[in-house]
Amino acid sequence: MHVVVLGAGYAGLTLTRLLESDLPPDVDITVVDESPDHLVQHELHRVIRRPELADEIRVSLPEVLDRATVHVARVEEINREERTVTLSTGELEYDLAAICLGARTAYYGLEGVPEHGTALKRLSHARKIRSRALEVCQSRGENGRIVVGGAGLSGVQVAGELAALAREERGAATITILEQLEAVAPGFPENFQRAVERALEDAGVDVRTGTAVTAADETHIHLESGERLPYEQFVWTGGIRGPDAFDGDRPSVKSDLRLDDRAFALGDAARVVDATGDAVPPSAQSAVREARTVAENIGRLVEAERDGADPFDPHLESFTFESPGWLVSVGDDAVAQVGPAVLTGRAAKALKSTVGVGYLSSVGAVRNAAERVSREFASNRSQ
Ligand SMILES: Cc1cc2nc3c(=O)[nH]c(=O)nc-3n(C[C@H](O)[C@H](O)[C@H](O)COP(=O)(O)OP(=O)(O)OC[C@H]3O[C@@H](n4cnc5c(N)ncnc54)[C@H](O)[C@@H]3O)c2cc1C
Structure with a gap:
C-alpha cells in the first residue's frame, strides 16, 4: 500500500x-x-x-x-x-x-498589485522586502513610505518588523498598513484585535482600517475612496488562494x-x-x-x-x-x-x-x- x-x-x-x-x-x-x-x-x-x-x-x-x-x-x-x-x-x-x-497569494484581479506588491511566502521574498526597505530608509529617510496591504497574521507581523527595521536604520520611513475590513487581524477575537492595533500604533505604524486597495501603479496605491497613496515600497499580504x-x-x-x-x-x-x-x-x-x-x-x-x-x-x-x-x-x-x-x-x-x-x-x-x-x-x- x-x-x-x-x-x-x-x-x-x-x-x-x-x-x-x-x-x-x-x-x-x-x-x-x-x-x-x-x-x-x-x-x-x-x-x-x-x-x-x-x-x-x-x-x-x-x-x-x-x-x-x-x-x-x-x-x-x-x-x-x-x-x-x-x-x-x-x-x-x-x-x-x-x-x-x-x-498562494491572492490578488483578486487588482490591477498592478501583482507587479508592484511583493508577496511574503518564501525566504527569497523576505530578502527582497529587506533589501528594498533598506534602500527606502537610506535614500528617502523620513519621506519614505512603505505600505503593507492586508492586516491578517502575516501583514501585521510584517508591518511590525518593517517599523522596527526603519527605527534601527534611523531611516524613520513611514510604515502604513491598509486593511479593507474595520479591524486589524480580521476574524480574530475583538480583544486580540484591539491589542494588536495598539501594539502596531505603539510601534509607530500608521494603521488604516476600512481602507480597500483597488489598484497600484509604479508610484501610487489607488484606494476605494479615490485617494492615491504615494509609496516607495509595497508589500502585499491581502489574501490567499x-x-x-x-x-x-x-x-x-x-x-x-x-x-x-x-x-x-x-x-x-x-x-x-x-x-x-x-x-x-x-x-x-x-x-x-x-x-x-x-x-x-x-x-x-x-x-x-x-x-x-x-x-x-x-x-x-x-x-x-x-x-x-x-x-x-x-x-x-x-x-x-x-x-x-x-x-x-x-x-x-x-x-x-x-x-x-x-x-x-x-x-x-x-x-x-x-x-x-x-x-x-x-x-x-x-x-
Ligand atoms: C509571514 C507569515 C506569518 C504568519 N504567522 C502566523 C502565526 O503567527 N500563526 C499562525 O497560526 N499562522 C501564521 N501564518 C500562516 C501559516 O504560516 C499558514 O497558515 C501555514 O503555513 C499553513 O500550513 P500548510 O501546511 O497548509 O501550508 P504551508 O506551510 O504553506 O506548506 C505547504 C507546502 O507545500 C509545498 N508546495 C506548495 N506547492 C507545491 C507544489 N506545487 N509542489 C510541491 N510542493 C508544493 C510548499 O513548499 C510547502 O512546503 C503566517 C504566515 C506568514 C506568511
Missing part, C-alpha cells in the same frame, strides 16, 4: 511524522515537496529584520523524517480518478493521498477532512468546516491540528483495507478546532490571546518563544530548537 503526502508544510510534515510512527511497517509513505526543507512560515517575517534567522526557520526534511521517502519535485496535477500525481520529475501512483500544498494543482481553488472539506474516498485535503489548501459547523481559520495551528485527525483517519482506512472490511466506510474521526489562543509578534513586542485574556510585552514574548521552540521540537527539529534557545538566552543576557 502506498500513502502519499503532497506538501511538507505544517500540515504535511506533522502528518508524515505521525504516519511514520502509526502505520504498519509494510505501508510505503512518500512525501513530496518542491523544497528539500520545511519552512517555519510563521516566523518568516522576522528574516526581514534578522536575515541570520533564515537557517533557524529551515528544517531539512531528510533530517527529521525516518522511513518516509522524501521526493523533491513540483506537484503539477492530481488525477483523483486514476489516483496518480503528475510531478515535475515524473508520475506517482497512490492508494491514499493527503493534499497539504498550502496556499488555493494551490495551482486545484486551479487556485481551496476545495471545501467537512470535519473528516476527506476530499473523496482516497484523498484528504487539509491546511491552507482547503476550506475546512469543523464538526461544530464553524469555518476553521487558515493558520499554522489549524494545519497542525488537522494533520492529527487525518493521521488517525488514514490509519483507520489502512486498517479497514487490511482487514478486508469495506475500505470506504470505516468510522472516521471528526475534526473540531479548539484553539488555545493566538500569538503575534509586532517588532520587539508581542500580543498573545490566551482564553479570554490578552497579554503583551514580556509575558507574550516568552509565550511566543515557548510555542516556537515547542513546534520545532514537535517536528523533530532539535538542532533548530537548540539554536533558537541559545540565541534567545544570549540576547536576554545582553539586555
